[in-house]
Amino acid sequence: MTQTPPVPEDFPSTVDKQRPRFSVIWIVPVLAILVGIGLAVQAIRARGPEINLQFSVAEGLEAGKTRVKFKDVAIGTVSDIALSDDQKSVRVSVQMDKQAEGLIVEDTRFWVVRPRIAAGGVSGLATLLSGVYIAMDPGKSTQESSDFVGLESPPQITSATPGRQFQLKADDLGSLDVGVPVYYRRIPVGRVASYAMQKDGKGVDVNVFIDAPYDAFVTTDTRFWHASGIDVALNSEGVKVDMQSLASLVAGGIAFATPESPGEEAAPRAPESSIFPLHQNHTAALRVPDRIVQKYLMTFNESVRGLAVGASVDYRGLTVGEVTRIDMRFSREAAQFLILVEVNLYPERFLRRVRHTDAGDAGSEQSRKVVDMMVKRGFRAQLRTASIVSGQRYIALDFFKNAKAAQVDWSHGTPELPTQSGTLDSLEDQILLIVESLRKTVGHVDALVVRMDKEVIPELTTTLGEARQTLKSADQALASDSPTQVDLRDTLREVSKAAASMRNLADMLEREPEALLRGKKGD
């Protein structure tokens, strides 16, 4: 066996020896760990909340690829797409970035941006190439949330749009749709944000959004109306055709205006989401709204054919109310059915200049007195015909000097105004009279014609025959070959000959005046 030589102290050990000091090489893993931790921290810090969106379909969405964008900045990525628990919709999980924190609150809205073609225009064309993305509109709430129901169509109004929203109450939607413009002085200043049926189904709530700075023009006194279609009005100045714009003709629209009433201070700006009525047209909108309504009953003992609910009640040509109900009532004392008409009167229209007077309700003591006094002076309601052609009737209120004494019946809930029998009946009588006398006149004319036929015409015939004969003989006398003519011509010829002889004689006498005495000089 060979002896192994001693190994010196500084000779590196054959088998690894524990070194007391730290080698420089350990910096490498430490650095790697630091880098790793740094990356992890960065990744964790960049991760924002994870949220769940619910959509009806996942058309175009792809896990890991579809982005969530706000102001076109990607702030999240779809991490998972699955059916919801009830399998009726799609649950889209989104991993948001750190910068999206604070934007994800309760009323934040999400929707999928796809190419869309609507009457208002085309949107989302870029997504044809790049694929769809989810857009969001951060809400104003401070309550954070992680579960949202995605909108099926993009909202018209995002929270970033300056302006205000108002609610309009309409009877029906007309041709309105979401996105339809709202006009002010024919400038589009806003659009319809949404609409919904009222809960009781008795109307439609239309939410409109007016962009800043035009929203300042919406005051508490502002009127909104349907600007869809063409408004044709016929008045004494001729036919007036009114429409907002060609676009509104096709797609519909809403217009608003604030009536200017001189002498009154401007109404204050309407607060956000105030409620306005949506009128059918411009005229209706600008009519002063009737805040005070008084109901009256009227009993008519004549036909009300032509009188319809909504017919106007006027006072000397001014509309002051409208018919709201036409009914029948059995009257015991008259033992017959009477027509009962209920009307709404708007006392404000009488008292427009005097705002906020206590015209009050019909029952108030003061107005009772006034009405009683008026009735005493002959204030009555009367049925009148508005148009002979269409037979439309209206109710006229007027003072009749020779009216029979009557009183307002305050005994029922609704006061009853006395009525005056309509002018139409007397008019009919008069017309009958006129027709009768017309018939008599026509009879006279008939007799006259007959007499003329019998007596005048034969005489006329003979006279005409004689005249014709006279003319004929005159004609004959004047013909060129008639004896008279020939004779006349001969006579004229003789006369001209005589004249020629006379001229010769005159010439000779001029030359030889003595010939008169001595006779003709012999040649």
Next chain:
Amino acid sequence: MRWQSAAARGHALCEVCGRLGRPAEHADCTRCGSRLHARKPASIERAWALLIAAYVLYIPANLLPIMETRSLFGAQQDTILSGVVYLWNSGSWGLALIVFGASIVVPLLKMLLLTVLIASVQFRLAGPALPLTKVYRLLELIGRWSMLDVYVVAILVALVQVQSLATILPGPGVLAFGAVVVLSMLATMAFDPRLIWDTVAENEESSDSNATRA
């Protein structure tokens, strides 16, 4: 004793000029003056350090995107694994397997094998010295194939630069991945395979001395 290592006899080969010297007498080579080492200095320690660094960076290398593709059809970030999944789903199974093997399996396998080697040396598990040497050879063989992804990204980034239509940008994952490959190669280099056999020799020696004592 059937065999003896040069180091056990106090000999060391100069790594520069190849002259056999005795480090006990001369710390430097008597011919060229280079430092003499019987084994790679601090081999186990360095290998461990580099290997741990490689392990650490292997995590971001796989989690971070290695490539960002921006085209008309949107931007997309791909990690190695998502690329493999994409290739697999689009039907290129062969390509998917190659990328999976070269980018995920090989680096991991390399690091695991190296771990086994270093651990066996450190804890003097003498038993399977021959298989361990085979493992080391395999390690050197496959090491050079694991940079495939980095090459692909480098080529694509250079090629696809049609500005507004499509661009490809390297992601931070490439850096981490490259670091993993380089670190694992360095760790392999730092490891001295002769240490495997040193353990064997030591064990035999101790068993011999035990036998003589007995």
